[in-house]
Amino acid sequence: MIENKFDAIVVGAGPAGTSAALVMAQSGLNVALVERGDFPGSKNVMGGQIYSKSLNEIVPEFWKEAPLERVVAEKRFWFLSKDSKVSVAHKTPKFAQPPYNSCTVLRAKFDKWFVGKAIEKGAFYIPETLVEDVIRDNKGRIIGVKTGRAEGELYAPVVVAADGVNSLLSKAAGFHPELSPENVALAVKEIIAMPRNRIQDLFDLEGEQGCTIEIAGEITKGMVGVGFIYTNKTTLSVGVGCILSDWVNYKMSPYDLIEEMKNHPVVKPLLEGGQIREYLAHLIPEGGYNAMPLLVSDGFLVAGDAGMMVNGLHQEGSNLAMTSGKMAAETIIEAHKKGDFSARCLSLYKRKLDESYVIKDLKKYRNSYAYLEGNRQLLTTYPEIINNAATEFLTVDGVPKWEKQKKIFRSTLKKRNLWGLIKDAYSAWRAFG
Numbered sequence: 001m002i003e004n005k006f007d008a009i010v011v012g013a014g015p016a017g018t019s020a021a022l023v024m025a026q027s028g029l030n031v032a033l034v035e036r037g038d039f040p041g042s043k044n045v046m047g048g049q050i051y052s053k054s055l056n057e058i059v060p061e062f063w064k065e066a067p068l069e070r071v072v073a074e075k076r077f078w079f080l081s082k083d084s085k086v087s088v089a090h091k092t093p094k095f096a097q098p099p100y101n102s103c104t105v106l107r108a109k110f111d112k113w114f115v116g117k118a119i120e121k122g123a124f125y126i127p128e129t130l131v132e133d134v135i136r137d138n139k140g141r142i143i144g145v146k147t148g149r150a151e152g153e154l155y156a157p158v159v160v161a162a163d164g165v166n167s168l169l170s171k172a173a174g175f176h177p178e179l180s181p182e183n184v185a186l187a188v189k190e191i192i193a194m195p196r197n198r199i200q201d202l203f204d205l206e207g208e209q210g211c212t213i214e215i216a217g218e219i220t221k222g223m224v225g226v227g228f229i230y231t232n233k234t235t236l237s238v239g240v241g242c243i244l245s246d247w248v249n250y251k252m253s254p255y256d257l258i259e260e261m262k263n264h265p266v267v268k269p270l271l272e273g274g275q276i277r278e279y280l281a282h283l284i285p286e287g288g289y290n291a292m293p294l295l296v297s298d299g300f301l302v303a304g305d306a307g308m309m310v311n312g313l314h315q316e317g318s319n320l321a322m323t324s325g326k327m328a329a330e331t332i333i334e335a336h337k338k339g340d341f342s343a344r345c346l347s348l349y350k351r352k353l354d355e356s357y358v359i360k361d362l363k364k365y366r367n368s369y370a371y372l373e374g375n376r377q378l379l380t381t382y383p384e385i386i387n388n389a390a391t392e393f394l395t396v397d398g399v400p401k402w403e404k405q406k407k408i409f410r411s412t413l414k415k416r417n418l419w420g421l422i423k424d425a426y427s428a429w430r431a432f433g
């Protein structure tokens with residue numbers, strides 16, 4: 001029989017919920033962390049890069065013990081046409097030294113370790129338990145949750161909904177409208193096994209270092225989205241994600257798109273000989289700032305994906321989840337000191353988020369998806385233009401470089417006229433600048 005009264009209940013043992021539970025437990029609060037999966041990470045999908053800054057603030061020097069795959073020493077960006085790529089890459093010793101910038105992880109291993117840290121600090125972990133609803137007192141304040149277990153009511157003066165993109169709990173609390181297809185991406189991912197030495201050679205890696213490749217252009221067929229290849233120890237995480245409404249409108253199947261991506265002439269050689277170990281699909285809340293639900297009410301806070309906190313353009317989600325989970329915990333610790341769990345007192349959480357990179361970055365890119373949806377030439381015409389230009393300029397064929405430049409200019413204007421180029425540059429600067 002589970003003791004059913006806590007100082008706080010956290011629903012969902014992903015990066016947001018586990019961070020919140022760990023920080024509260026560390027400060028001595030009696031906190032329940034409820035997870036529907038058989039084990040932490042069993043229901044979770046991620047690229048998956050975790051970012052050191054946010055995790056290091058919760059588990060200092062985490063790299064000494066966390067089950068990391070590789071340290072991301074190099075970040076590569078590819079712009080693909082039908083058969084070519086233009087790439088940009090950045091590699092620096094700064095990324096390869098502690099505290100690192102980011103590391104690749106497999107969620108099934110990482111989440112188990114992370115929840116273990118929360119348990120070590122004193123959090124009460126309740127696995128295989130689906131939270132179905134909130135419990136309210138006669139004044140309508142949230143005072144606990146109903147789970148799918150017999151006699152499964154849990155009580156606390158404050159509940160954190162960290163139950164991911166499709167947050168059942170926020171919906172039950174009346175925070176979250178149904179997700180609209182424009183505000184979520186559907187991502188598919190394969191884990192492809194490959195001998196370590198082959199990964200080192202193919203991706204030109206040293207020791208435990210790894211790289212990430214973000215891929216834009218041809219592979220999404222004009223849909224708003226990106227592909228990725230991340231290196232792990234003896235596997236690759238390979239995937240592609242696009243806005244859900246585009247999958248529907250373009251009548252694309254996720255299986256076909258990832259197959260086409262894997263068979264692209266530039267991608268295929270990197271995957272040759274690999275064996276598919278897992279095929280996963282998951283939603284990503286990419287509606288950004290404009291689509292964020294209410295995050296605070298009496299006795300209730302929303303963190304991570306449940307609160308639409310994903311910066312899709314930078315492939316950041318786990319860090320926003322961890323930071324928001326930590327800030328929710330710090331707010332609850334203050335609320336306990338005051339004995340006040342009203343929305344007014346808990347609004348400290350919103351102020352902390354507003355002052356942090358979480359809301360500042362989400363605000364910065366608030367119009368970027370709408371912009372991309374209305375300017376698909378950026379995903380189709382431009383990768384073609386830059387690939388053609390690179391081929392022309394780098395081909396040594398006796399044609400003087402001035403003539404080549406003129407030829408590139410003329411062929412560019414055939415694809416996008418001058419006014420279109422100026423307009424695109426200006427509006428891109430407005431949307432992303």
Ligand SMILES: Cc1cc2nc3c(=O)[nH]c(=O)nc-3n(C[C@H](O)[C@H](O)[C@H](O)COP(=O)(O)OP(=O)(O)OC[C@H]3O[C@@H](n4cnc5c(N)ncnc54)[C@H](O)[C@@H]3O)c2cc1C
Binds near residue numbers: 011049165189321
């Ligand atoms: C394909 C893909 C690639 C990604 N790549 C990256 C990346 O490289 N880097 C990055 O930073 N982010 C990435 N993201 C985003 C990142 O995964 C999320 O932003 C992050 O996991 C959000 O954490 P969270 O704790 O809010 O939610 P989640 O990780 O979704 O965790 C929510 C948890 O709540 C549990 N749960 C849900 N409902 C209930 C319920 N009713 N009762 C009990 N438990 C419940 C779930 O089982 C789950 O464990 C990627 C996402 C996808 C889909």
